[in-house]
Amino acid sequence: MQLHGKVAVVTGGASGIGKALCERFAAEGVAGLAVADIDRGGCEAVAARVAPATRALAVPTDVTDERQVLALVDRVEAELGPVDLFCSNAGIAVAGGVEVADATWERIWAVNVMAHVYAARALVPRMAARGGGYLLQTASAAGLLTNLGAAPYAVTKHAAVALAEWLSITHAEQGIKVSCLCPQGVRTPLLLGGLDAAEPAGSAVLAGGAMKEPEEVAQAVVEALAEERFFVLPHPEVADYVRHKAEDPERWLAGMRRLWRRLSGDALTG
Ligand SMILES: NC(=O)c1ccc[n+]([C@@H]2O[C@H](COP(=O)([O-])OP(=O)(O)OC[C@H]3O[C@@H](n4cnc5c(N)ncnc54)[C@H](O)[C@@H]3O)[C@@H](O)[C@H]2O)c1
Numbered sequence: 001m002q003l004h005g006k007v008a009v010v011t012g013g014a015s016g017i018g019k020a021l022c023e024r025f026a027a028e029g030v031a032g033l034a035v036a037d038i039d040r041g042g043c044e045a046v047a048a049r050v051a052p053a054t055r056a057l058a059v060p061t062d063v064t065d066e067r068q069v070l071a072l073v074d075r076v077e078a079e080l081g082p083v084d085l086f087c088s089n090a091g092i093a094v095a096g097g098v099e100v101a102d103a104t105w106e107r108i109w110a111v112n113v114m115a116h117v118y119a120a121r122a123l124v125p126r127m128a129a130r131g132g133g134y135l136l137q138t139a140s141a142a143g144l145l146t147n148l149g150a151a152p153y154a155v156t157k158h159a160a161v162a163l164a165e166w167l168s169i170t171h172a173e174q175g176i177k178v179s180c181l182c183p184q185g186v187r188t189p190l191l192l193g194g195l196d197a198a199e200p201a202g203s204a205v206l207a208g209g210a211m212k213e214p215e216e217v218a219q220a221v222v223e224a225l226a227e228e229r230f231f232v233l234p235h236p237e238v239a240d241y242v243r244h245k246a247e248d249p250e251r252w253l254a255g256m257r258r259l260w261r262r263l264s265g266d267a268l269t270g
Contacts, residue, residue: 001134001177001225003028007081009072010035011063011115012090014042016188017138017181020214021087024222026050032080036061036072037090055080063090063115064107073122082130085225088119089138089181093190094152105152112156116163124171132175136221137164141184141238145245148260168230179224181232185211210235 008030012018014037022035023046032055037043040060047058057079061072076083094100094108116137127133142150143157164180171178185191191211212234220234233239245252 001085001228003030003085003222003225005029005031006084007032007076008034008085008087009076009083010087010089011037011061011072011119012138013037013046014039016190017183017186017214017217018087018089019046020218021089021221022046022050022056024215024218026053026056028222030054032076033057034059034072034076034080036063038062063088063118064110066114066118066121069115069118070122073119073126077126082126083123083133085134085136086119086123087136087138088116089136090115091138091140091190093150095150097149097151100152108152108156109159112153113159113163116160120163120167124167124174124176127176128171128174132177134177134179134225135164135167136179136181136225136232138181139164141182141233141235141241144182144238144242146256148256148263164230177228179221179228179230179232181217181221181224181234182238183212183217183220183233184235184238186217186234187211187213 003025008025010018010021010025010033013022013035018037022033025033033050034057035043035047036059038061043060044058047056050056057076059072059075061068063069073083090111092108092111094104120135123133123135137160139160140147140157142154143161147154147157161180161182164178167176168178217234220232224232
């Protein structure tokens with residue numbers, strides 16, 4: 001897919017990777033761009049920033065509420081035209097293990113998984129009726145490997161990868177294209193403020209490879225969209241880790257246990 005002349009929507013567009021996607025899509029010449037986020041001021045600021053380059057709409061949206069996702073799609077299609085590309089990118093991070101409260105598990109499940117379901121439920125029938133369209137879901141390398149110290153994050157990101165694969169397989173015949181974005185550490189408020197670098201989970205991400213800038217992730221997305229490639233891996237080494245995991249899961253688990261012992265020990269001893 002070439003972005004020039006297309007209508008795109010980015011959720012989580014107020015910050016980090018979503019903001020970088022909005023800025024890059026505008027620079028690529030999209031005809032219309034909707035910046036959706038639960039942060040009203042943030043999505044208005046990003047829409048104002050890209051407005052000189054494209055027709056930009058700020059659409060405050062809580063992606064965990066299906067009615068709001070439907071209203072977002074309806075408004076974009078009425079004001080900008082049929083959605084060519086929907087980037088379901090909003091996400092949150094939760095550290096901890098099975099002791100994390102049910103309400104918190106439900107919250108991260110709603111943002112990191114159900115929001116993608118709602119987007120696909122709204123768009124697949126419309127895109128299929130028009131002969132095709134493109135869905136980009138932001139998962140994470142944590143959805144292919146794991147996230148040390150953050151079970152809710154690792155589990156929901158695995159589910160996000162599974163959904164993206166399923167959609168890609170099931171709806172290809174209807175012209176629906178799907179890409180799944182799986183970065184490791186990216187310098188955004190989610191990583192630096194949520195999975196804090198002082199916590200084992202944050203340190204694990206930071207230790208897990210070079211930190212990328214959101215603009216580098218946007219570059220990887222534009223390249224993958226041009227090739228209509230399913231996996232978008234801004235950190236190419238993730239493909240090697242996935243290969244190692246598949247070739248020898250016992251060895252992979254042993255290595256991850258060693259890394260976890262080291263990081264959690266470091267965290268405990270300060
Ligand atoms: N930063 C990383 O290291 C990293 C790595 C892999 C994957 N990711 C994923 O990238 C995506 C973007 O994260 P980011 O790093 O740019 O973080 P970020 O915190 O900078 O941006 C996330 C945005 O999502 C919005 N958001 C949260 N809940 C929402 C909701 N219910 N409805 C609408 N918007 C909501 C936030 O307001 C925020 O603007 C997430 O899915 C995240 O899991 C991030």
